Amino acid sequence: MPEVTAPYAPGTPCWIDLMASDQQAALDFYRDLFGWQGEVGPPEFGGYAVCALNGKPVAGIMAQTAPEGQPLPPVGWTTYLASDDADATARSVAESGGTILYPVMDVGTVGRMLVAADPTGGVFGVWQKVDFIGAGVVNEPGALVWNELNTTDTDAAGAFYQRALGLSPAALESVEGYYSLSVGDRSVGGMQRLPDYLPPGTPPHWLTYFSVDDTDSTVDALVRGGGSVLQPPFDMAAGRMAVVQDPQGAVFAVIASPTAP
Structure with a gap:
């Protein structure tokens, strides 16, 4: 772990x-x-x-x-x-x-x-x-694996996070329109324009990704538990992912991949 x-x-x-x-x-x-x-x-x-x-x-x-x-x-x-x-x-x-x-x-x-x-x-x-550093486990099934800013203006947002928090944006050649956000030489998050699959009027937001063993079975369990699906499971560069909502409407993503994005 x-x-x-x-x-x-x-x-x-x-x-x-x-x-x-x-x-x-x-x-x-x-x-x-x-x-x-x-x-x-x-x-x-x-x-x-x-x-x-x-x-x-x-x-x-x-x-x-x-x-x-x-x-x-x-x-x-x-x-x-x-x-x-x-x-x-x-x-x-x-x-x-x-x-x-x-x-x-x-x-x-x-x-x-x-x-x-x-x-x-x-x-x-x-x-x-002070006494608490934050998440004590990451990049494991059931734990945080990625954080992604979905925004209306990647240029303005990228400039802000670089100046205010030291996060350096860089376009990814392998994924059109996607940016990595790095601390030093380590990529710690991503950034993109608001995706089309989100409901109209969805504001800019940071999307939380959780690692799972099997995206499809996790989505099935989520639906049985009262959650809903915004973007059904699909394959992408970092693995197989889906974007979902819990029963109270909180949006998050799940992803199964050999390594962290």
């Missing part, structure tokens, strides 16, 4: 969490789909649940909440990018044309975080570790 024990390099996707309308139902769904173990957390952390795969933290699930007088945030997965200094990153995000949605806050003794939107509207989080 590819366990992660060292801190993630700044700019690298390091954690994901789900905002759910029904937290317990989401915990049950992903337990059945991926084998995660998790339970509603303590009240002082808003009930936030850290889900584990074979004893290692793999993702968070929380109930929708909003400050008084504000609308509830949408159901969905959020990608968090690592930072050594959340305050400095917040300043860089703002100076680079991004919007701070939730300012830097302390999360107990585990870390510091913020949530922001890039200039095209793609929402992401930033995580500065």
